[in-house]
Structure formats: C-alpha cells, structure tokens
Amino acid sequence: MLKTNTLLHNISLKPYNTFGIEVVALQFMEIDRNSVLQEVLFSEEYPTPLLIGGGSNILLTKDISTLVIHLNTKGIEVISKTENHALVKVQAGEVWHEFVCWAIDHDMGGIENLSLIPGNVGTAPIQNIGAYGVELKDVFVSCQALDLKDKKEVNFKKEDCNFGYRDSVFKRNKGRYIITTITLELTTKNHNKNITYGAIESQLNQKGIDHPSIRQISDAVIRIRKSKLPDPKVLGNSGSFFKNPVISMKEFNALQKKYPDIPYYAFGEDHQKIPAGWLIERCGYKGKRFEEVGVHENQALVLVNYGNAKGEQIWQLAQNIQKSVQDKFNVYIEPEVNIY
Ligand SMILES: Cc1cc2nc3c(=O)[nH]c(=O)nc-3n(C[C@H](O)[C@H](O)[C@H](O)COP(=O)(O)OP(=O)(O)OC[C@H]3O[C@@H](n4cnc5c(N)ncnc54)[C@H](O)[C@@H]3O)c2cc1C
Secondary structure (H helix, E strand, O other): OOOOOOOOOEEEEEEHHOOOOOOOOEEEEEOOOHHHHHHHHHOOOOOOOOEEEEOOOOEEOOEEEEEEEEOOOOOOOEEOOOOOOOOEEEEOOOEHHHHHHHHOOOOOEHHHHOOOOOOOOHHHOOOOOOOOOEEEEHHHEEEEEEEEEOOEEEEEHHHHHEEEOOOOHHHHHOEEEEEEEEEEEOOOOOOOOOOOOOHHHHHHHHHOOOOOHHHHHHHHHHHHHHHOOOOOOOOEEEEEEEEEEEHHHHHHHHHHHOOOOOOEEEOOOOOOOOOHHHHHHOOOOOOOOOOEEEOOOOOOOOOEEEEOOOHHHHHHHHHHHHHHHHHHOOOOEOOOOEEE
C-alpha cells in the first residue's frame, strides 16, 4: 500500500490503467481527503495535474512528468428520502460498480442498467456514462468540482453540465474541473425499469422472470457484459475505444446507397448514429493482432494489449483504424478514450 496524501516519486502507473500500460509518474499522490486535494490543486506548485480514477478510459503513451493524482475519497450519504425518491451524495473516489451494488442493496433504482461499468463515481459525469438504454444524466442532480482555472469550488446543476452522448461540459473543458462529489436522485419505490434494450429481456426470459426486481436486472446486465466484453484484469483494454459517429442525413443517404446493410440508429431529427464497430469490422480489423496489440475478436470497438504493448503502439493502431475508416467510408471516428 502506498502512503496516502504524500508526494511520491517514480511510481509505475501499470496498476492504475486498465490497458495495463507500463509508464512512470515522476510525481504521484494518492489522495483520500478533499481538503488535501483542494490544497494541492489550488497551490501554484503543480500546474496541469493528471487525475486518475479507475484508469479505465485513458491511454498512457509516455511517462507523465506533471503530478499524477489517484483520487481515493470515500463516502455515500443519503441527503434526503421521500416515499418515492432518495437524494444520494457520493464521493468521487468510490468505485462506480460498488456504488451500484450499494444502491441495489438499499432498494434504490435508476442505475441498475449501469452495473459493472468500470471506473469511479467522480469520472462518471465526464463522458455521461451509459449502457443498456440508461445514461448517468437520467439520475444526475448536481456535482461539486474544483475549478483549476479560477481556483474556486463550483457547484454544477444538471442543466449546467451540457450532457450529451459520451459528452459533457467536463469533457469539453478537459483538465479544468476536478469533480469531488456527485448527487443523484434514485427511486425508492415504483422503479422505472428499462429492460427493452439489448439482450436484457431475453436474459430475463431465459430465467423465467416476468417482473424483474432491480437486482435481477443488474444480474442480467452483469451476465451479458461478462459474456461480451473482455475483462481488463485478463486482457488489457479500455472498453470502446471510439465513439459511434453521428452523421447528417445527407451523408447517411450517400453511405446507405453504397452499403445497403449499414446499421444505424436515429439521432435527433436529422442525424443518424452508425456503430463504429461495424465500420471497423468492414475495414477488416476485427480479431486482427499486430504483435502485442490488437482488435478484440468479438468486439471490433475494443483495442487490446496482449501483455507488453506500449501505449504508443495502441495509439498507432487506433490511428491506422481511423484512417482506414475515413478512406473507406469518409467518416471520422473520434476516440472515446482520453490519450496522454
Ligand atoms: C471493459 C470496459 C467497459 C466499459 N464499458 C463502458 C460502458 O458501457 N459505458 C461507458 O460509458 N463507459 C464504459 N467504459 C469506459 C469507462 O468505464 C468510463 O468512461 C468510466 O467512467 C471511466 O472512469 P475512470 O474512473 O476509470 O476514469 P479514468 O480513466 O481514471 O479517467 C478518465 C478521464 O477523467 C479524468 N479524471 C479522473 N478523475 C477525475 C475527476 N475526479 N474529475 C475530473 N476529471 C477526472 C482523467 O484525467 C481522464 O481524462 C468501459 C471501460 C472498460 C475498460
């Protein structure tokens, strides 16, 4: 165990990123108190620090010379509870899935479809995490953050966050706001269950469940995710490496003429969302291995580290994929993962 709230030097970041990339933080602090976090971040000593939560949405391509902070603040507080709802405030360093389990144990609903998403609570708003028809924004009320530009504490209400598909004000102002707590509104009765997306319903049917509890929905999501996604503890990865591109109707119609079987989902009134995995698979990358790096055999959106990959090699593969998709389909696919 590393000493907390203390400046350390030359620490390997391999245990702190799910790609399992070996790079070194020249300066490193594990922080478990918000007062220490604020003191460090507002001092002039450490410009542009790099925060790491669960390290499940980052690709480290080089040693990091600025201060790396692993945030480990803990605590879950029920602020208020009515007959139907509870307001719950959670510290940024809590592990997201552990919090989901806590909510289910307390019969609080709304986040069961987000079971088993890796990472921490404080990072969940950054890309408005989402899965199986639910996004964080559906239960989000507010969050507290430290503004590194104006050196002050700020409170963001949901409407200030500009949440979008894997997007938020925090993602668009990368590195400026460090989230310290989030507050969510969960249901305590009459849960709004969402089982129509993906394979949840068929999973429940297989078990003969007609009226699932939120725990049964969570269990179904966990089973599906375990069967589909590689476990980063076994095979280094960062989930979906790219966002699904959103294109205009005009661009879509041109593509559909050429590729009549192209899958798509309506996005707003005049755009379509195309699965990036399909585009990548059509470029011939699915299951391809290039020495220590590759594209997962079942999920073309997932890039993997077979053991000793360097971050640069993964980034190079990602750029080759981007170029192939651009050349073949004239579509830009944007990384979902944060590159450092
Ligand atoms: C196997 C796998 C499956 C995944 N499935 C999904 C999925 O279904 N849906 C989905 O949305 N995502 C998914 N992801 C992506 C990832 O789990 C989420 O993006 C998650 O919210 C990242 O959290 P983290 O704590 O690991 O972030 P990190 O990787 O630690 O950090 C992400 C970014 O946030 C910054 N940051 C860290 N802490 C803070 C803070 N407190 N305040 C401000 N900035 C901060 C970092 O500097 C970095 O830029 C998956 C990833 C993996 C590996």
